Amino acid sequence: MRTRIAIIAVTLSKWLLSLLGRGGSLPGAIALKIDPDFLSKLIYPEHVVLVSGTNGKTTTANQLYEVLSNNGWKTISNLKGDNMKMGIVSLIGSHTGFDRKVRADAVVLEIDELNIPLVIDEMKVSALIMNNLFRDQGDRLGSVEALTKRIGDSLRNFSGLLVLNGNDANVSSLKQYAPHARACYFGVGCSEVSQHSAKEAGEGKFCPSCKKQLSYTYYNYAHMGEFICPDCGFGNFDYAAKAENIQKDGSFTVNGMPFTSPQNALYAIYNCCAIIAYTQSIGICTDVIVRTFASFEFRAGRTETINVHGKPVTMMLIKNPAGANETMKYIEDDKEMKDIVIIVNDAEGDGRDVSWYWDADFERIMQPDVAHIICSGLRAYDMALRFFYSGYEGDLQVIEEPSAALDRLLEYKEHAYVMANYTALAPTRALLERKAR
Amino acid sequence: MELKILWLYHDIKDVFGDMGNLQVLKKRCHMRGIDCFVTTCGIKEEADMSMYDLVYFGTNITGKDAYVLEDLRQRKDGIVQALNSGVFFLLICGGFQAFGKRYLYEDETIDALGVFSYQSDYRVKAPCIGNVRVSSSLVTQEIIGFENHPYRISGITDPLGKVLLGKGNGDGMTEGYVQEHVFGTNLHGPLLPKNPALADKIIELALQRRYGDVALQPLEDRYEQKAREALQKRFKIA
Numbered sequence: 001m002r003t004r005i006a007i008i009a010v011t012l013s014k015w016l017l018s019l020l021g022r023g024g025s026l027p028g029a030i031a032l033k034i035d036p037d038f039l040s041k042l043i044y045p046e047h048v049v050l051v052s053g054t055n056g057k058t059t060t061a062n063q064l065y066e067v068l069s070n071n072g073w074k075t076i077s078n079l080k081g082d083n084m085k086m087g088i089v090s091l092i093g094s095h096t097g098f099d100r101k102v103r104a105d106a107v108v109l110e111i112d113e114l115n116i117p118l119v120i121d122e123m124k125v126s127a128l129i130m131n132n133l134f135r136d137q138g139d140r141l142g143s144v145e146a147l148t149k150r151i152g153d154s155l156r157n158f159s160g161l162l163v164l165n166g167n168d169a170n171v172s173s174l175k176q177y178a179p180h181a182r183a184c185y186f187g188v189g190c191s192e193v194s195q196h197s198a199k200e201a202g203e204g205k206f207c208p209s210c211k212k213q214l215s216y217t218y219y220n221y222a223h224m225g226e227f228i229c230p231d232c233g234f235g236n237f238d239y240a241a242k243a244e245n246i247q248k249d250g251s252f253t254v255n256g257m258p259f260t261s262p263q264n265a266l267y268a269i270y271n272c273c274a275i276i277a278y279t280q281s282i283g284i285c286t287d288v289i290v291r292t293f294a295s296f297e298f299r300a301g302r303t304e305t306i307n308v309h310g311k312p313v314t315m316m317l318i319k320n321p322a323g324a325n326e327t328m329k330y331i332e333d334d335k336e337m338k339d340i341v342i343i344v345n346d347a348e349g350d351g352r353d354v355s356w357y358w359d360a361d362f363e364r365i366m367q368p369d370v371a372h373i374i375c376s377g378l379r380a381y382d383m384a385l386r387f388f389y390s391g392y393e394g395d396l397q398v399i400e401e402p403s404a405a406l407d408r409l410l411e412y413k414e415h416a417y418v419m420a421n422y423t424a425l426a427p428t429r430a431l432l433e434r435k436a437r
Numbered sequence: 438m439e440l441k442i443l444w445l446y447h448d449i450k451d452v453f454g455d456m457g458n459l460q461v462l463k464k465r466c467h468m469r470g471i472d473c474f475v476t477t478c479g480i481k482e483e484a485d486m487s488m489y490d491l492v493y494f495g496t497n498i499t500g501k502d503a504y505v506l507e508d509l510r511q512r513k514d515g516i517v518q519a520l521n522s523g524v525f526f527l528l529i530c531g532g533f534q535a536f537g538k539r540y541l542y543e544d545e546t547i548d549a550l551g552v553f554s555y556q557s558d559y560r561v562k563a564p565c566i567g568n569v570r571v572s573s574s575l576v577t578q579e580i581i582g583f584e585n586h587p588y589r590i591s592g593i594t595d596p597l598g599k600v601l602l603g604k605g606n607g608d609g610m611t612e613g614y615v616q617e618h619v620f621g622t623n624l625h626g627p628l629l630p631k632n633p634a635l636a637d638k639i640i641e642l643a644l645q646r647r648y649g650d651v652a653l654q655p656l657e658d659r660y661e662q663k664a665r666e667a668l669q670k671r672f673k674i675a
Contacts, residue, residue, distance in 0.1 A: 359454060
């Protein structure tokens with residue numbers, strides 16, 4: 001009975017919120033108040049897949065949602081990234097009938113790493129896709145090793161499929177925690193842009209099993225690469241999907257079949273390989289995957305361009321060293337003169353620890369073709385110190401108030417970029433949209 | 438004048454802004470016409486520590502990183518020799534713990550390098566996370582830093598300073614460890630960009646062995662002061 005009341009409550013509150021033009025996790029919170037075991041009482045479809053990892057969860061989950069939808073399945077997903085347990089309950093509750101059956105052929109759930117233990121035993125999860133584990137919001141998640149263990153410990157009873165990045169030592173070690181699960185691995189082969197030494201690697205130096213130093217044949221980005229432990233042999237997996245023949249335009253092959261990634265960056269190819277490994281394991285035909293990748297469009301969010309009275313301003317999320325480095329590679333590819341605003345806060349959602357400013361490779365934008373760097377946000381001066389001490393020779397400014405910082409950017413004539421961290425991103429977009437009116 | 442720095446284990450878990458501390462030392466030397474060289478020393482690489490003015494050891498290695506500790510133990514004679522000859526040691530987080538006597542875990546006790554007598558106790562209920570303020574008689578400026586550590590340091594006889602905000606060594610009373618030519622601290626983030634007075638104190642102490650007492654000329658510290666003010670304003674509200 002409780003469960004049914006909870007179903008009504010979610011559906012009603014979600015509908016009311018949608019009338020107000022809002023979404024979010026409130027309906028989920030209400031449902032859990034009424035029935036704390038809500039998730040474990042429902043009847044799930046055959047395919048319930050969790051998508052997690054530090055970077056790329058939203059894109060990977062969105063892309064997977066489209067593959068499954070294009071396959072003709074009724075698929076539901078938290079596409080906007082409401083990825084905590086409450087958000088997941090909101091989504092599922094509002095798609096559940098009075099008979100407790102979730103009305104979908106497949107459920108794709110982007111999930112925050114620390115929320116995996118909160119749902120994995122409650123729902124009938126058929127697969128967990130784990131993309132990567134980087135240092136992120138260090139104070140909330142602890143070290144990557146501790147995080148890996150926490151996720152791993154929650155997999156003891158898991159009997160579904162683990163889809164693991166075989167180029168990430170911590171991620172690929174998750175199988176060791178899950179005796180009842182099956183595992184398949186994905187990875188990206190060596191290409192022109194691969195490196196033989198890692199200058200950005202913070203993780204993955206030691207074997208998760210025996211703690212000896214791992215030996216890498218190449219690195220693709222950050223610590224992602226092919227490795228083996230010289231001592232216990234951990235590594236060099238049999239890949240279900242490994243990208244090879246990687247070209248500059250984002251095309252690549254997996255087992256000889258050609259694919260093209262919606263973005264040409266290597267991290268995007270990793271996302272694709274995760275999806276290929278998983279969808280092929282459940283028998284989805286390659287044509288559907290290829291077609292979806294070709295037509296995939298990025299939703300508002302992590303990288304977007306807003307036109308402010310004829311001036312395009314490209315806005316990007318930076319929230320941890322690995323993500324920031326990939327973002328800056330994108331800016332580096334623009335060889336014209338540029339101006340950059342960096343807006344950084346240290347609110348709860350950002351992590352209070354700002355040390356990652358120094359672990360990210362901001363040297364990438366301390367170049368002669370970057371005319372102005374304007375630091376803004378609650379930690380504007382900490383960011384300014386990063387550039388001051390690392391020898392940036394262009395014009396360095398601090399304008400703590402984001403709106404004024406963006407106004408200054410709009411005065412300049414060079415290409416305009418805005419990098420904002422987690423809690424700064426949405427207000428920044430709102431500011432730019434207002435200025436564009 | 439020159440300052441020669443050895444960065445120990447630059448290749449291990451280069452996180453929490455270690456590189457930032459080194460860039461601050463380097464730039465503050467350069468701005469005063471002092472040459473500053475940073476040499477790195479990774480695992481299994483050789484280095485004669487007595488040849489340097491300052492040895493920097495950061496990272497977040499713990500007692501569970503057997504591979505690094507094994508390498509470190511083999512350097513113990515060289516470290517003691519360097520310490521005795523007046524080389525300055527700046528030990529942050531992982532380096533600070535490693536120089537102590539041992540690591541205490543729920544399930545086991547692991548020997549650290551044993552140069553100093555304090556120990557790192559991981560049998561704590563909650564980690565110490567947050568902004569930290571420390572007052573130290575060694576520097577004119579209050580030290581502002583960030584801590585994020587799941588252990589407490591016990592058995593400290595000579596702390597770097599008194600904690601005004603945060604947990605420091607874990608008891609909320611003292612932070613870090615100090616000897617004539619050694620600073621150890623739990624504060625990372627990195628520590629030195631926002632603490633120019635502390636950075637200068639370290640440079641002076643490191644130069645002492647070869648050049649005696651050196652008076653460093655003051656710098657403008659524009660961004661540093663502003664960054665400090667922004668945080669101090671917040672501390673007042675809280």
